[in-house]
Amino acid sequence: MFNSLPPLARWGRAFFALASITLLSGCDFNFWRMDGHQSTMVVDGSVARQQLEVFYVTCWVSLVVFVIVAAVLAYAMIKFRARNEADEHAEPPPQGHGNPLIELGLIGASVLSLVIIAVPTLKAIWSTYDVPEAEKKDAYEVTATAYQWWFRFEYPSEIAAVNASGAKAPVIAANELVIPAGRPIRINLRTVDVIHSFWVPKLAGKVDMIPNRANFIFVRADKPGYFWGQCAEFCGDSHAVMRFRVVALDKKEFAEWVEQQGQLARNVAATAVATTTTPQFTALRKFAQNEAGITDKFEVNPLESWRTKQLPEKDENTALIAKGRQLFSAKTCIACHSIRGHDGAGVSAPDLTHVGSRTTIAAGLLENNSQQLRRWIRDPGSVKPGNKMAKAYLENKISLNDEEQVALVAYLESLK
Ligand code: HEC
Ligand SMILES: [Cu+2]
Structure with a gap:
């Protein structure tokens, strides 16, 4: 048929x-x-x-x-x-x-x-x-956990490797799921609060993430690529902007990514000097028209943009970064976020150990560049209705002046 x-x-x-x-x-x-x-x-x-x-x-x-x-x-x-x-x-x-x-x-x-x-x-x-019986051996396992309104991604097999050697940090990411292309991926679907639904339209239909129920989904990307995902079950205020990305990489590049994500947070050497951070992902905002006048063609391949995000920015201001690192504790960000190897043991918010290597923040809502990062930490409530970080800003009267915002942004961007 x-x-x-x-x-x-x-x-x-x-x-x-x-x-x-x-x-x-x-x-x-x-x-x-x-x-x-x-x-x-x-x-x-x-x-x-x-x-x-x-x-x-x-x-x-x-x-x-x-x-x-x-x-x-x-x-x-x-x-x-x-x-x-x-x-x-x-x-x-x-x-x-x-x-x-x-x-x-x-x-x-x-x-x-x-x-x-x-x-x-x-x-x-x-x-x-589910993954076909014959391919079970080749299947790669990932655990996706939904929170109101973002996703945590964990790599159980990499964590096992860590426990054995004891040297590295476990691989935990947020809002960007990186997978090996071509291989069957079995994703465990969990939620810590209400019902959410995991949906990457170009890879597979949606499957719900239900409290106390061990659901899973099977996907396979044909080839390396950058895909858009979305929570597909109404889950409260910011449901419509509870998004994520899936990045599929070939075998070698995926292994490199796992290796990098397994490291503890990056320490910027106190030698480098200088200024300016260049937002790479802003290039994505430029749209081009094709012959038919269709205005949805990226001038820059999103996967290429993702790749450039993996590298440290050229001119890093180490003094600013060090100040940002202090502020991260002083402003109680550590209560919710963890940056493994630095401060912070919070588990109720996205892990920020490698936040600088992601293309988006706030669950796929904003591009991860200096301007948007600053916009987010200045006033998260104005960007994403109801989000838990904005509640903490109100309750604990957290506010950041211009200097503090810039320092925190520099610090977060250094976390590759
Ligand atoms: C009450 C806990 C809490 C506190 C305190 C908090 N955050 Fe957050 N933060 C969150 C949550 C929850 C999210 C995810 C919001 C969403 O996308 O819905 C978040 C998201 C973020 C993100 C985007 C991460 C991503 O990958 O999407 C950054 C960056 C961030 N916070 C930085 C900070 C900084 C800097 C501070 C301190 C000034 C701070 N946070 C304080 C809970 C908190
Ligand atoms: Cu949801």
Whole structure:
């Protein structure tokens, strides 16, 4: 059945493109192309692809049923319409109700269309639920934990390696999930508060993160890439901006990343001098238009931007960084955040040990650059409604003057 799908899929996309032009003409050209960051129609993972195929089968069967029913209805309406005054008072035409051939035929056709849908559906449920048996050995395990309104990502196999040697820190990240491309990834889904839902549209359908229930999801990215994720279950004030990113890397680069994330927080040598921090990710804000005038093409590849974030900034101001490190304790940031190797043992907030190496902050809401970082630590409540950090600012009367903001930003950016 799936052999016939590629052309089917092409026509399906054409059909939806046409339908959406009609519905939304003039609104959003990106929608017309349907390869936005959170598109389920243009996918980059094997699980999402199988799910898309089921969608197309269902859609085509429904379309055939719709066309037949609409044609019969149109035929009846035109043929038996009242043409004049006399027609309106005439007896109804002979009724076909109870004709066994038609009744059985309709039941048979309904059953047939349900079977056509059921076969690929069951097949896909079976094969996308968990990592296939034959690939279990190659599967990589990650634990994703949802908090109102951000995600923690842990790497259980790397933590095991740490315990054995005792030298390194465990690998804990927030809001950016880095995975090896091509390999099946089994993600344990947990939550510490309410129900959330884990969704990376280009990689797989959504699975809920439910209190006291050990859910999991299986995903696989075709190749290295940068993907957009979103909490897909209403979970309070900032649900709509509870986002995350997935970065898929090839084997070598992934191993390097794990190695780097396993280190304790970076200590900046007190020798370097100088000024200016250059925000690299701002490049992403530049949009380019293609021939069709579509304004959603990154001038800079987001994966490349991610790569540049892994390296320390060129000119670091060590005095400022040292001051920021002190302020991080003095301003009680350590109560919630941990920066392993430096101060802070808090577990109720994103781990900041390597925050400088991430492309986004505040759960995928802001680009991680000097301006946005400063905007966030100055007044988190004005950026993200209801967030827990803003509550602490109010309750503990935390406020930061300009100098303190700049120092904290320099410190956070040094944490690669
Ligand atoms: C009450 C606990 C609490 C305190 C105190 C606190 N934070 Fe936070 N912080 C949070 C939470 C919770 C988040 C995640 C907010 C969200 O995205 O919804 C956060 C997010 C952040 C982020 C973004 C991290 C990311 O990867 O998204 C940074 C940077 C940050 N805080 C810095 C600070 C600094 C600097 C201070 C001290 C001035 C501080 N925080 C004090 C709880 C706290
Ligand atoms: Cu949520």
